[in-house]
Amino acid sequence: MKLAYEEAKNKLIDSVSVTTAETVDLEKSYGRVLAEDIVAAENVPSFDRSPYDGYAFRAEDTAIADDMIDGHGSAVAISENVPGIGTDRSSERSGVVLRVIENIRAGQLPEKKVVPGTAVRLMTGACLPEGADAICKYEDTDFTDTEVVLKRKYKTGENVIYAGEDMKKGQIIARAGTVIDAGLAGAMASLGIISVPVYKRLRTGLISTGDEVAELGEELKKGQIRNSNRYSISAALEKYNIDTVYLGHVDDDEESIIRMIERGLRECDVLISTGGVSVGDYDLVISAMKKAGLDILCDGVVIKPGMASAYGVKEGKLMLALSGNPASSLTNLQCVCMPALRKMAGYLDYDHRLVDMRISEGYTNKSSNTRFLRGKLGYRDGEVWLEYSSSQGNVVISSAIGCDAYGIIPPKSGQILEGKMIKGFLI
Template structure:
């Protein structure tokens, strides 16, 4: 199968990716980062009663027209209302009630005066100015009237959304179910972190890095133990898992070496192959297909190569699958703060760090030292790729470039 462009690979992947339709209801404390499955309307007024916004006294404005600093109006203090309580009868002329922030206004009271604006004396309240009707008065439904939309269908649920729903008395929320993603690293050379390292072996890092990246997106991957390069065994494991997953990501064994088993795995599975090899570096050895309605995306085993192809190919599919516009690829123009002197006969993506412009027309991107596909230390602190077109010569400081944000 011939090499294809990145854009064609993305097109093929997206053509086999359908947005999740299944809705489930989750407790609010489990729904952070999920997508609202439907528009949610306020089931009640908020606040559910007229309330006081301050500590002070609830009273009738009609008792205060003559109040002044020289001749304060005197009102009998006949009770107190705390938040969560109510005054049991209507307020009558000549009365005032001590009231706390958030407490329900007594019937008959149409205003309140803050504690610092009045004085008490022998069980009476001294008011030194006229108080207007509805002064310092919060009406029922003033914040949110019943029936008003709280959360729109397709909206990402953050902490404030969930707190808002809780303030409406809701304890669950309808959400789109989370994407089901499998992650498997292959390679005879891989040793799990925390175990002794035998001669010729390396520690597995792609599983940790990519599963953590998925967690950053709000997705929990089904992380499988690393497997040796045996096509029949790997095919059997994929066959056992695939029907329950939306996407199955593997790393390693996708090139043309003796131990690159993934093309054989596709044959054993009878998987539909979409493409094998994409015209960019690093990570050009990408095998993609579909098996039992599960998208199979097999990435390079080199850590930076796997991260690059994950961002460029898996991420757009995940954005569509989960209806997450925030995960869609974003590109902007920038200027190189550092030169990149290596020629690029093939389209190349290099790691970089985007910084704010310094009174210039475009932001800068700075380049770390070390651009090997197997190196991940220099990826620390980076937040974008520089997209270098094929057949590019050296890029000088100040060159205008296109960057892909991640």
């Protein structure tokens, strides 16, 4: 039974479950998929600190600073009743003068408390001393070894990085199903996480079929084609951290195909075959799948390229039988099958994210097939365009070079003019 594109994609998604989890060292976790939520066990930072080289002080001590400067930049007298607070009356150094009582570098604990009329010199990342509630940059002050002149009023909390400002204790930092990127790896390190629960990498077995297929390194005889599917499919899966193992090539013999399928189901989580799924006398894969005990989900998808295909399941294992045509197998894998594989691999966002894009050339689709256009995303005047080659045939793999997106042309959509908006997705 052939299924429409969305129906086939969703049926595959519904037929699979996520793989099991394991724990890996943080330094080996990049690109892996979280198997559990990451919850902050502590505040980051764990203390109030400075984002700059500068001075920490009481914001209250600067309350009168804005009134101290007249239109010519000279100091205006203020009350000297507050111990430690003075005014610099020179036109070059106008502002509130505070006495510097300590220098604190990053990693050093303050020894003195900031009291009225005093300030502490801080290095970037240094701990905010008790009593201080504001920070200014060096370049915004005049200073000596013993004094600092603040030239304006500061608010409480200004330029202070408070404990937990980055991550708060109890906060969910990342959900299960999130891919560990550089930012998440750094966040987990900041939380002191040494090992990470991740989903195991799927093990996918690849099988090629057909008397006409030659492996790389073998002499290419007349009538044969090289086994490009093995390499394009492996590369497409590697992007999602899915391991592949090449189980080998089988000729057009049903018993040999059955044995290879049974082996693949024993050794792998997923089995992908190429070739032998059309309606010819030597297209034996679907029959072999049934005899190997797989429940067939569908035996074709109404898309182009990639219609010839079959999907089956057995005891939690998934088999994808794809066309032997290079563009067909890759398109079917990326457009129909990949969401289910990402779900198995544990991805939180496993389905395609549709985006609007304009097409660089007109296209006509009068057939009942959903048509996928291989192309590259570009930008014109702030809008997304799909730049695609007119060479979109089933056997044309060269148009997949540099392909980073597919445009979706609905069935019987007729003529779509250049520049018209369509739906598509990134790969």
